[in-house]
Amino acid sequence: MTWHTDYIVVNTENRYEIRDITPEVERIVAKANVADGFALVSAMHITASVFVNDHETGLWSDMMTWLEGLAPRKPDYLHHRTGEDNADAHLKRSVLGHQVVLPITKGALDLGPWERVHYAEFDGRRRKRIIVKVMGE
Amino acid sequence: MTWHTDYIVVNTENRYEIRDITPEVERIVAKANVADGFALVSAMHITASVFVNDHETGLWSDMMTWLEGLAPRKPDYLHHRTGEDNADAHLKRSVLGHQVVLPITKGALDLGPWERVHYAEFDGRRRKRIIVKVMGE
């Protein structure tokens, strides 16, 4: 059994941002060099998401607008008594989820035609990490 | 280590639909024939969900009504500038999630008494696939 662990570092320009990380994930999966396997892709910070959806910038904007409606940025969260101002980020990340498990078949990600792996940042402009852990044989 | 990969094909009669896919998943898991393992069940299309919840048609209706409230079908999404009309489906699928990992113990799915695996379709009436990838020994 092969295990391969790597980390993607992101440092977004904006507080809120969505980006397609499929190319980075594919590079790591290729290094693991397994025919069958699973790749866990998981945000290591609790104000960010990893999810699978469409690579379409209009939809990315729709998602951010929608999440702002569901979990608005505002001052009166109890979490802010700690000095933080990012409670909305903790909630938004819960909606999209923080990790995915990607199947690997015949040496490559076994995804549908439009499936792309994305990272969503809700409290950016700082160094964050995503773990990509591959197991297979 | 055993790896077994299969695909469930669905083609729903309705645009929006929930169905219990536990029997199909169990058939695939039985073929893999492992004592301990994990089964990844993942929607390969980005307007559908795979989730675990109750097999109860009243609840399924409640879920659809609830999701329509959270992410309504309406014309004015930016995603629709591409010619699509299904932005709500991309959002709804995000709430329920698109995949589950099921534990296998003593040769069978190790689920609680009411846990059932469901597929939710939000842009149906076309051929879609779900991957079921089992690893174990």
Add this chain to the structure above:
Amino acid sequence: MTWHTDYIVVNTENRYEIRDITPEVERIVAKANVADGFALVSAMHITASVFVNDHETGLWSDMMTWLEGLAPRKPDYLHHRTGEDNADAHLKRSVLGHQVVLPITKGALDLGPWERVHYAEFDGRRRKRIIVKVMGE
């Protein structure tokens, strides 16, 4: 390959409750004694969640208030025709998700600085189980 399966039993004092289960998960992972691996932590009941977020009680209150806004407890769900009164719990659990897969590297959970595993109960005061299934080597 090592497989280790264990179950955490919870019986909350309140109907709605969030608790940090990281110590219990770490104890089970330590027993598995693997250098590289995955630990699946999954609620076995369909009115509860397992998720990763901040260990901060103000945020936990914010999450419960927020979920009550998104999926309120109220009588008029179709699910209640079965005699149940917990449809809101089935919906709330869908937002946070019911399982996580935790990476294990160098013999320990490979988590970010603030990542903690939580259990959220939305229909408590009764015996519930969480499966923790570890595989690795």
